[in-house]
Amino acid sequence: MTGLATPPARDGLLVVQPLRRxxxxxxxxxxxxxxxxxxxxxxxxxxxxxGHLVFLPRGDTALTRRSREESTLSAVVVxxxxxxxxxxxxxxxxxxxxxxxxxxxxxADAEARRRRRVRDARRRAAEDVxxxxxxxxxxxxxxxxxxxxxxxxxxxxxxxxxxxxxxxSAAGRALSEGAVVSAVAASVRHVDTxxxxxxxxxxxxxxxRRRIAGRVEAVxxxxxxxxxxxxxxxxxLTSRT
Numbered sequence: 001m002t003g004l005a006t007p008p009a010r011d012g013l014l015v016v017q018p019l020r021r022x023x024x025x026x027x028x029x030x031x032x033x034x035x036x037x038x039x040x041x042x043x044x045x046x047x048x049x050x051g052h053l054v055f056l057p058r059g060d061t062a063l064t065r066r067s068r069e070e071s072t073l074s075a076v077v078v079x080x081x082x083x084x085x086x087x088x089x090x091x092x093x094x095x096x097x098x099x100x101x102x103x104x105x106x107x108a109d110a111e112a113r114r115r116r117r118v119r120d121a122r123r124r125a126a127e128d129v130x131x132x133x134x135x136x137x138x139x140x141x142x143x144x145x146x147x148x149x150x151x152x153x154x155x156x157x158x159x160x161x162x163x164x165x166x167x168x169s170a171a172g173r174a175l176s177e178g179a180v181v182s183a184v185a186a187s188v189r190h191v192d193t194x195x196x197x198x199x200x201x202x203x204x205x206x207x208x209r210r211r212i213a214g215r216v217e218a219v220x221x222x223x224x225x226x227x228x229x230x231x232x233x234x235x236x237l238t239s240r241t
Contacts, residue, residue: 012074012075012076013050013073013074013075013076014036014037014075014076014077014078015034015035015036015045015050015075015076015077015078015093016034016035016036016037016077016078016079016080016087017033017034017077017078017079017090018032018035019079019080019082022035022042023042024042024043024044024047025041025042025043026041026043026044026047027044027046027047029044029046030044032044034055034077034093036048036050045093050073050075050093052095052096053071053073053074053075053093053094053095053096054093054094054095054096054099055077055091055092055093056091056092056093056094056099057090057091058089058090058091058092060106062106062113063102063103063106064091064092066101066102066105066106067092067094067098067099067102068092068094068098069098069102070094070095070097070098070099070101070102070105071094071095071098071099072095072098073095074092074093074094074095074098075092075093076089076092076093077089077090077091077092077093078090124161128159128161131159131167131173132152132155132156132159133155134175135155135158135159135167135172135175135180135183136148136151136152136154136155136156138175138180139151139154139155139180139183139184142177142180142181142184142224143184143220143223143224144223144224144225145222145223145224145225146184146223150187153187154183154184154187155167155183157183157187158172158183158186158187159172165183166179166182166183166186167179167183181220184220184223185216185220188215188216188219188220189209189212189216192215192216192219193212193215193216194211194212195208195209195212198211198212
């Protein structure tokens, strides 16, 4: 028994970065930075006939793809992530000559790829602006009493690309009412109440939310009213003094 889980082999040849000190079962060398699991037996790269390959860390997709295309023999390097309970790619092992050829190919079209990245970045930025504007408009529709600048600020914060916030969720991108209300409530919680101060003073999150729930609902209720005539979203008139 090796005590090492065998990674899935869907990517072809696999090499493992071990989390603990391991030694080759054949030559007894080690500890190993990289190893191959063959039939439950751990072997170093040399004993597995992969010692002539060089390691290319992940990060450059084009170089990785072309290095594997230019190499007769290659392997994917993985490492087990205990927190996520799965193996994750760390890079590839490729032939040194193949890597050199791949680098030459990448250099040859580097300017074209740079321009494409710039175009893609501009396109995404324009899409983000349009989405933030649509999100702000939906906030103003649901909460006509919300100041326009505040609605824009909430939309910009909630819809930031890569943030993982509600605006980037599937519901947020669909401008669902629940997602928009959640974004507005979150802003009110942090900006218009003592929520952050309660957390900093050691109050548990659920208790802090309970304490400020009334204030959050009061602000949301106020923003649901049409400010010009004191008309509620239900159509009734409210008395203004």
